[in-house]
Amino acid sequence: MIKIRNLTRNFDQVVAVDDLSFEVREGEVLGFLGPNGAGKSTTMKIITGFLSPSAGSVAIDGYDIVSQPLRAKALIGYLPEGAPCYGDMTTLEFLRFIARIRGFRGAEAEQRIADVMRDVALESVALQTIETLSKGFKRRVGLAQAILHDPKVLILDEPTDGLDPNQKNQVRELIRNLAKDKIVVVSTHILEEVTAVCTRAIIIDEGRIVADGTPAELEARSRYHHAVDLRLAGELDLAAELNGVDDVAGVEQDRSDSASFTILSGGKPIFARISELAQQRQWPVDEFHVRRGQLEDVFRTVTAGAGGR
Amino acid sequence: MQYFSMQNLGIIFRRELKSYFATPLAYVFIVIFLIANGIFTFDLGGLYARGQADLMPFFSFHPWLYLFMVPAIAMALWADERKTGTIELLLTLPVKLSDAVFGKFLAAWTLTGIALLLTFPIWITVNYLGDPDNGVIVASYLGSWFMAGAYLAVGSCMSACTRNSVIAFIMTVSICFLFVIMGSPILLNAFPDWLPQAIVDTFAALGFLTHFDSIAKGVLDIRDLLYFSVFMAAWLLASGIVIEIKKAN
Numbered sequence: 001m002i003k004i005r006n007l008t009r010n011f012d013q014v015v016a017v018d019d020l021s022f023e024v025r026e027g028e029v030l031g032f033l034g035p036n037g038a039g040k041s042t043t044m045k046i047i048t049g050f051l052s053p054s055a056g057s058v059a060i061d062g063y064d065i066v067s068q069p070l071r072a073k074a075l076i077g078y079l080p081e082g083a084p085c086y087g088d089m090t091t092l093e094f095l096r097f098i099a100r101i102r103g104f105r106g107a108e109a110e111q112r113i114a115d116v117m118r119d120v121a122l123e124s125v126a127l128q129t130i131e132t133l134s135k136g137f138k139r140r141v142g143l144a145q146a147i148l149h150d151p152k153v154l155i156l157d158e159p160t161d162g163l164d165p166n167q168k169n170q171v172r173e174l175i176r177n178l179a180k181d182k183i184v185v186v187s188t189h190i191l192e193e194v195t196a197v198c199t200r201a202i203i204i205d206e207g208r209i210v211a212d213g214t215p216a217e218l219e220a221r222s223r224y225h226h227a228v229d230l231r232l233a234g235e236l237d238l239a240a241e242l243n244g245v246d247d248v249a250g251v252e253q254d255r256s257d258s259a260s261f262t263i264l265s266g267g268k269p270i271f272a273r274i275s276e277l278a279q280q281r282q283w284p285v286d287e288f289h290v291r292r293g294q295l296e297d298v299f300r301t302v303t304a305g306a307g308g309r
Numbered sequence: 310m311q312y313f314s315m316q317n318l319g320i321i322f323r324r325e326l327k328s329y330f331a332t333p334l335a336y337v338f339i340v341i342f343l344i345a346n347g348i349f350t351f352d353l354g355g356l357y358a359r360g361q362a363d364l365m366p367f368f369s370f371h372p373w374l375y376l377f378m379v380p381a382i383a384m385a386l387w388a389d390e391r392k393t394g395t396i397e398l399l400l401t402l403p404v405k406l407s408d409a410v411f412g413k414f415l416a417a418w419t420l421t422g423i424a425l426l427l428t429f430p431i432w433i434t435v436n437y438l439g440d441p442d443n444g445v446i447v448a449s450y451l452g453s454w455f456m457a458g459a460y461l462a463v464g465s466c467m468s469a470c471t472r473n474s475v476i477a478f479i480m481t482v483s484i485c486f487l488f489v490i491m492g493s494p495i496l497l498n499a500f501p502d503w504l505p506q507a508i509v510d511t512f513a514a515l516g517f518l519t520h521f522d523s524i525a526k527g528v529l530d531i532r533d534l535l536y537f538s539v540f541m542a543a544w545l546l547a548s549g550i551v552i553e554i555k556k557a558n
Contacts, residue, residue: 012555048401051557073403080401084394086324088331100320101402129331145398 001025002047002153002183005138007056008205009042016042018207019056026152029179031198031215032187035303039207040187041081044157047185048078060153064172074102077151081158083142085132091122091141094130095148102149116144120174136167143171147178154184160193172197191295195219201295203302210302215295222293223249223301226265229291231257234284238263241281245273262291317404322419329382329420338382339482342424351430363441367431368449368525372489372517375508377461380481382417383464387552400497400556410549414458414465414541421457425450445527452524455537456517460485462544485517492516510558 004026009017017039024030034040045051047058049065049072058065063072086094095116099109117123120140125133128140139159146154159175160168175184175197188194194201195215203211203218211218219225232238238261243246247266254260262275271290278285313472330336346367350356354366390396399409435441460481467480490496500509513519520533 032488045397050397050401070403070405071400078398078401080394080397082394084398086395087393088328089324093327097320097324098402101404103318285460 001061001184003057003059004043004047005057005059007043007046007058008054009039009046009051010054013064016207017046017290020204020207020209020267021056022202022209022212023184024183026181026183027179028200029175029184029186029198031195031201032185032204033189033191033201034204034297036189038204038303041157042207043204044078044082044155044185048076048155049073050080056155064256074149075151076153076155077146077149078154079142079146079156079159080160081161083139085130085138085141085145088129090127090129091117091133091144093128094141095144098145098148099184100213104149104298112148112150116148117271119147120144121170135162136164139163139167139171143174152182154178154182156184158187158189160188160190167194169274191299193219194295195244205303219293219295221301222295223264224262224291224295226267226269226294227291228263228265228271229289230263230274230278230283230285231262231287231289232284233259233286241277241283245274245277315408316347318408318412319414320398321404321409322415325413325416326419326500329416334382335423338420339424339427342374342378345425346370346377346428346431349374352360356431356435361439363527364431364435364446365447365525365527367428368453369522371453371456371525372521376459376482376485376489377538379421379457379460380464380467380478380485382420383461383470383481384478386413386417386465387469387548388472389479391472391555396552396556406549406552410465410545410552412448414461414545414548417465418454418458421461422454425454425457442527448526448529449524452521452529452533452537455534455541456521456524459488459517459537459540459544462541463488466544466548468550469548469555488515489517492519492522527551 004020004022007020007157008015020039020043020296022192032043032165042051047060047065049069058072060072060075063075065072072161086097089097092112092113095113096109099113104112117126120143121142122137122144125137126129130138133141139162143159146156156175160171172193175186178184179197179199186198198215201211201213201215201218202209211221213221241249241252243265247268247270249264249266252262252264254262263270269290275288277283278288328523349370350364350367354370356366359366387396387505390399400406432446433444436443463484464477464481467484468474468477470480471477492517497509500512520536523530
């Protein structure tokens with residue numbers, strides 16, 4: 001388990017991480033979201049022991065990252081932002097170096113390297129120097145070094161950044177497979193990724209947690225959750241029609257298409273009622289569908305505080 | 310415990326040393342080092358003209374040769390790690406910072422040692438021409454290698470200060486130059502007469518030349534080696550502190 005207590009980190013006058021507290025348990029895949037500069041990377045750098053906190057503590061399975069760094073670091077696999085690797089080494093040499101540092105020797109080391117190269121499909125570039133590899137391969141080398149020792153805690157800073165859609169899918173698949181009995185923390189600014197792989201999402205802004213829940217819970221916080229989109233084929237005063245209908249919070253007209261409207265829900269499903277109403281009163285409806293809350297809406301709402309982003 | 314510190318130091322040492330030879334750096338360094346040594350010893354040093362079977366002309370140029378050669382190896386030690394971001398990878402692995410600092414330093418020091426050993430044809434030459442005291446020569450080699458370590462330790466610290474290796478190079482050359490001239494008459498004669506002799510002596514005692522001159526002449530005093538060892542330890546400690554402080558940038 002990762003336990004983070006009142007974590008704070010200042011850079012000169014700027015507070016990058018501000019009194020952050022949360023826990024992550026085994027089996028959780030935590031999506032770590034936030035606008036650029038929100039403190040995601042700084043938090044990850046503190047959890048992995050690269051930066052020291054100004055105040056507060058991080059414990060990995062009970063080992064404090066500051067007072068028992070080697071024991072804590074041994075439990076962590078980390079993919080830093082941009083997946084830095086020693087470019088002058090070949091993939092195989094680099095993974096051998098990591099295996100030795102992680103305490104593996106001889107046949108066991110070779111077996112682990114072979115396994116991990118198969119898992120992330122690196123066999124074809126085993127003997128190529130890393131600096132000659134494409135971005136996707138480099139990222140996979142970074143992933144391979146992070147999972148080589150089968151770590152209990154996996155911290156991935158933007159693991160799919162810069163990859164093409166197929167590669168993104170592969171990486172997500174890999175994360176899902178790895179996640180079973182581990183703790184995975186993934187930072188990303190791709191929101192679909194959270195819905196695709198995470199069991200929990202934390203949104204931070206200006207170093208503070210502004211939302212924490214399962215992706216579904218967060219989506220439910222969207223003002224468009226349960227909303228109904230419809231497109232009219234003829235004239236209708238929708239606002240008047242909906243006046244007094246239970247659970248309807250309002251109507252919005254689409255900016256680019258004056259015939260399209262969104263009926264906002266007060267929190268409960270309203271599709272059935274609207275549908276019934278439309279039939280009864282013979283509304284001239286062209287298109288009609290229910291909307292799910294988008295993480296993007298929630299993201300925008302909760303991180304709007306700083307303004308201008 | 311699964312992790313022994315000496316092991317990690319060794320693993321980092323080997324990786325670093327290998328990477329010198331994976332790029333042209335090691336070869337370029339060694340070739341230029343050998344050519345420069347040849348020119349200094351035979352042309353400028355007048356090894357033949359002296360008519361003496363010793364390597365004094367060879368060794369007495371080393372403080373000046375190292376001044377430009379050694380910082381070139383040291384400049385990338387930490388600056389490149391920072392520039393490429395691998396410092397984050399290295400320092401989140403279960404290794405102590407001291408292992409990383411010493412491992413990298415030892416790799417660079419070994420490279421200078423290899424370059425120094427490859428000057429053996431000069432040693433063969435004097436043995437062919439005369440009958441030198443080979444014990445003295447071995448001692449001088451050892452002393453010269455220790456002095457190279459001192460330059461490297463300064464370089465390690467300067468490299469930790471910046472992500473720009475060219476700046477690290479210039480800073481290292483400047484600081485090493487200071488330490489070279491500290492013990493030389495150029496600077497000592499510039500001191501005013503009224504300054505107490507003790508201060509001038511202390512100052513001179515901190516310079517490279519004070520300690521290396523006797524080494525070059527073949528007198529290997531344990532205190533001179535101790536001076537270079539303490540000097541290295543101090544600058545490596547400083548490297549560790551600088552890395553710790555500058556990690557955030």
